Amino acid sequence: GAGVSQTPSNKVTEKGKYVELRCDPISGHTALYWYRQSLGQGPEFLIYFQGTGAADDSGLPNDRFFAVRPEGSVSTLKIQRTERGDSAVYLCASSPREAGELFFGEGSRLTVL
Amino acid sequence: GDSVTQMEGPVTLSEEAFLTINCTYTATGYPSLFWYVQYPGEGLQLLLKATKADDKGSNKGFEATYRKETTSFHLEKGSVQVSDSAVYFCALSPMNYGGSQGNLIFGKGTKLSVKP
Numbered sequence: 001g002a003g004v005s006q007t008p009s010n011k012v013t014e015k016g017k018y019v020e021l022r023c024d025p026i027s028g029h030t031a032l033y034w035y036r037q038s039l040g041q042g043p044e045f046l047i048y049f050q051g052t053g054a055a056d057d058s059g060l061p062n063d064r065f066f067a068v069r070p071e072g073s074v075s076t077l078k079i080q081r082t083e084r085g086d087s088a089v090y091l092c093a094s095s096p097r098e099a100g101e102l103f104f105g106e107g108s109r110l111t112v113l
Numbered sequence: 114g115d116s117v118t119q120m121e122g123p124v125t126l127s128e129e130a131f132l133t134i135n136c137t138y139t140a141t142g143y144p145s146l147f148w149y150v151q152y153p154g155e156g157l158q159l160l161l162k163a164t165k166a167d168d169k170g171s172n173k174g175f176e177a178t179y180r181k182e183t184t185s186f187h188l189e190k191g192s193v194q195v196s197d198s199a200v201y202f203c204a205l206s207p208m209n210y211g212g213s214q215g216n217l218i219f220g221k222g223t224k225l226s227v228k229p
Contacts, residue, residue, distance in 0.1 A: 003156070004156070033216065035217075040221065041221055041222075042117075042202050042204070042219030042220050042221045042222050043157070043202070043217070043219045044219070045216040045217065045218070048216055056216060059216070091156070091157070093157075101159050101162075102157075102159065102217065103156075103158075104149075104156040104157040104158065105156050106154075106155065106156045107156065
């Protein structure tokens with residue numbers, strides 16, 4: 001499809017496990033963003049890539065969270081030693097340029113039991 | 114730090130009613146302001162934006178005016194339809210002199226339900 005694709009759409013895991021969430025942006029979009037949306041809250045910025053490099057990772061809550069974008073297209077958000085508080089919808093967005101309109105995927109819902 | 118405050122929901126209106134969703138912001142510099150909408154089962158999508166004071170963003174019958182003096186960006190529509198039922202998010206993009214940062218700061222969202 002032409003939009004931002006996120007997989008899996010739903011992930012249930014146990015406390016302490018490792019998870020990976022994948023984002024496939026719109027082809028040709030150079031900027032890629034990860035956000036986290038907890039229940040009843042607005043999306044919260046996590047990290048922003050321009051090309052392959054993380055231009056701003058100030059929103060990552062701690063060192064259990066890490067994201068990569070090795071070829072400047074697909075990105076993976078990695079969460080180590082998951083905690084119940086990590087349960088949220090993780091949103092990915094891409095943009096044709098820095099500060100351009102963001103196009104969001106439908107999100108990956110993570111539930112940590 | 115920068116922040117966005119929008120009116121609590123849910124908001125329930127009858128079709129053809131007038132809609133206002135209030136949004137105020139706190140920011141340094143000159144942010145850009147946005148309204149995003151999330152329809153049921155879909156991802157967030159940009160509804161409208163304004164990049165400087167007194168700009169009016171408009172789309173699909175919705176309007177919002179960037180008011181620097183009141184630090185507000187209220188969303189309005191003169192006659193809502195059932196298809197407007199969605200969650201609406203106000204957001205800002207922090208902007209320093211000479212460039213933008215690109216990331217967005219969102220409000221908590223306002224759920225709108227329009228009854229026929």
